[in-house]
Amino acid sequence: MLENEFEKLYLKFRYNYCKNLFSEVNESLNPTEAYCLEAIFLLDRPTVREFAEYIHISQPNATYRINNLIKKGCIRKVLSPDDKREYHLEVTDKFLKAYGANASFNAQLMKGIREKFSKEEIELLENMLHKIVEEIMI
Numbered sequence: 001m002l003e004n005e006f007e008k009l010y011l012k013f014r015y016n017y018c019k020n021l022f023s024e025v026n027e028s029l030n031p032t033e034a035y036c037l038e039a040i041f042l043l044d045r046p047t048v049r050e051f052a053e054y055i056h057i058s059q060p061n062a063t064y065r066i067n068n069l070i071k072k073g074c075i076r077k078v079l080s081p082d083d084k085r086e087y088h089l090e091v092t093d094k095f096l097k098a099y100g101a102n103a104s105f106n107a108q109l110m111k112g113i114r115e116k117f118s119k120e121e122i123e124l125l126e127n128m129l130h131k132i133v134e135e136i137m138i
Contacts, residue, residue: 029074037091037095039051040091049062
């Protein structure tokens with residue numbers, strides 16, 4: 001069934017991501033901090049307010065979590081060029097190194113796809129994924 005196979009694929013990606021994040025970013029990183037890091041990365045340089053709203057916590061709670069991640073060297077605050085009262089959150093190379101391990105997983109997956117599927121099947125898969133990302137996942 002399509003739903004089961006999609007769920008298996010999703011879980012394999014999540015498994016690999018969590019395995020790499022917890023083993024390489026910082027051994028003292030707890031799961032909440034790992035989730036916060038991922039959210040900051042996916043939001044692409046959010047402000048403290050945007051981050052707090054996204055994960056549904058108060059701004060003081062967000063500030064506390066951000067300060068802990070700064071102390072651990074996983075993120076930094078960068079002054080906004082547009083509004084000098086505002087800071088944007090950026091992940092550091094320490095985080096990107098662990099996230100890069102997932103890129104290696106993805107490269108290995110793509111290599112396997114290219115070896116096991118025909119050019120036509122790969123084009124069909126690419127078109128289907130494009131539709132899923134651009135049209136369905138709004």
